Amino acid sequence: MIQEAMVNAFVEGAVELDEETSALIARRKRLLGPAYRLMYERPLHFTRGEGVWLYDSEGNAYLDAYNNVTSIGHCHPKVVRAIREQVGTLATNTRYLHGAVLDYAERLLATMPPEIGHLMFTCTGSDANDLAVRIAQSYTGGKGIIVTETAYHGITQAVSEFSPSLGPNVDLGVHVRTVPAPDSYRSADVAGEFTAAVEAAIRDLKRHGIKPALFICDGIFASDGVFDGPPGLIRGAVAAIRATGGVYIADEVQSGFGRTGEAMWGFQRHGVVPDIVTMGKPMGNGYPVAGVAARPEVLEEFGRKSRYFNTFGGNAVAVAAASAVLDAIEDEGLLANAVEVGAYLKAEFRALAAEYPVIGDIRGAGLFLGVEIVSDPVAKTPDAMTATRIINGLRDENVLISGCARAANVLKIRPPLVFSRKDAAEMIAKLALVLSRLA
CATH class of the missing domain: 3.90.1150.10 (Aspartate Aminotransferase, domain 1)
Incomplete structure (x- = not known):
């Protein structure tokens, strides 16, 4: 970045x-x-x-x-042991039946609001955000994306187009609008000003003939300068994107898996339920495993039209590593x-x-x-x-x-x-x- x-x-x-x-x-x-x-x-x-x-x-x-x-932690013994044992037993993918991947999905989804009902596996956070955008655009029929002005969401072609922190030499997409992060507002109504900025971005997309599809942010505004914000900070922004037919994607690559302390997920601090949640880096403690969790109704259209497969996403070794991470978070x-x-x-x-x-x-x-x-x-x-x-x-x-x-x-x-x-x-x-x- x-x-x-x-x-x-x-x-x-x-x-x-x-x-x-x-x-x-x-x-x-x-x-x-x-x-x-x-x-x-x-x-x-x-x-x-x-x-x-x-x-x-x-x-x-x-x-x-x-x-x-x-x-x-580096080389956590639970994760090291899980990877070592699984790679010596079976290393295959989700095109075959495997109970461990279902056990993990059930366990991870239980940490989220009940509205989030499906989990798909990828290899990286960039991979997850790329898939999430495909799902959002399929569900909404729109293309427009709203992000904060120094956000980082990944490095694929599609995702780099809405990752402004990559710098001025990496062009944003014509379908992308940026808004100042909450730490830019030094007033008593930070949430109100942030909502107004998102609403203005929605209007600008429509003015240029672009249907808004999604608003995406991470739960701690990590690349924008780290901002915890007041309770309910992004509720207005989420309501605004939904009012125009779009969805809210919670990027939990940096703020998820207990990073913010009181809750497992960064979005929980804001009192909102996302339409899609993306995960990455911490999920396997260094082993490449990531994911996309979604409301079933949001995923239905994409699943009906598209066949999804990822050679390594959700493989047995990755799931073993990810399960060990949850064990460590809970047990310790x-x-x-x-x-x-x-x-x-x-x-x-x-x-x-x-x-x-x-x-x-x-x-x-x-x-x-x-x-x-x-x-x-x-x-x-x-x-x-x-x-x-x-x-x-x-x-x-x-x-x-x-x-x-x-x-x-x-x-x-x-x-x-x-x-x-x-x-x-x-x-x-x-x-x-x-x-x-x-x-």
């Missing part, structure tokens, strides 16, 4: 690197081509992971407060842990803000937090340069975070759900050290 690249990216020649790192970068460029990006001014070479820790080639430990892929009380440790982090960030005026708003829920970095604490003027220095300063102190938001000035903190209070205290201590140096 372009905003994360702006605050994290390695820029060749900007810093002096050791011989081994330089050689790896040169080899990577020669073999993988120019499109890949590396994080941090001084890239990292990891060889092992365990829990909340990543270890480099020299055995140095880095506290991972960012990686949402392995959301229940990870939702409660996200609430407790997330609240502790927020309190500590506020304490730091009282000492360092470079910290503006502190936002988020559970273990998905955003810390705004500003040059003026009153005007809340975005300060991307200082955010970059903090992110790279933490990297040099062996703590990994990232950045996001349109102005690239929000620290994006998204540790594994197994992150403890002790881990959080270490991160806060390192952040205080970096801030003291900058001050």
Whole structure:
């Protein structure tokens, strides 16, 4: 995502690197081509992971407060064991009957509102959002898509057209309209202003002869700068898209599977029931498995007209990994842990803000937090340069975070759900050290 690249990216020649790192970068460029990006001014070479820790080639430990892929911790033993056992027994797909995929679907759907009745399997979040749009457009007969202005929803051709965070060189579709994310409104009626923006986007689509099909957002507005918002924040926007015949897609790739703490899904914090829910990264804790859950009536038209099959989506090994993730979330009380440790982090960030005026708003829920970095604490003027220095300063102190938001000035903190209070205290201590140096 372009905003994360702006605050994290390695820029060749900007810093002096050791011989081994330089050689790896040169080899990577020669073999993988120019499109890949590396994080941090001084890239990292990891060889092992365990829990909340990543270890480099020299055995140095880095506290991972960012990686949402392995959301229940690196190399979680439940997931490792499930994959190992299943891959040695059977690895086949959904064109054959297999009880485990049905058991998992039943179990996952039970975590959602009863209106959501079907589950389809894909391999990635991009894959899931691509399928979700096909379903939505089949159901509504429309093409128009409404997203927030710095949203990220994936990398397929169709999905990149409504992922503005990919940057100005990746064109949005003519059927796509963007609206400012809720953190853009600093008024008492954030929900009302957000609803009005979505309504305006609907009118603009219609004015150009495009029938609205869907409004899609993630439950924490992750790429827009992380925003938890007031209760019922998106209800008006969801009502607006439904009033015009469209549907609401909840993208839970980043905010789902307990990430926001109190609820399993980000949309539950907003008091709405989606028409379609998409899932990805955390579903298999690093194993490629993703999905689309939907109201049966929304999926009916697509299912009647289209035959869906995904070679690897819902394969037996993927389902074993995904089931182990649910086991870990339930058995280890990870939702409660996200609430407790997330609240502790927020309190500590506020304490730091009282000492360092470079910290503006502190936002988020559970273990998905955003810390705004500003040059003026009153005007809340975005300060991307200082955010970059903090992110790279933490990297040099062996703590990994990232950045996001349109102005690239929000620290994006998204540790594994197994992150403890002790881990959080270490991160806060390192952040205080970096801030003291900058001050």
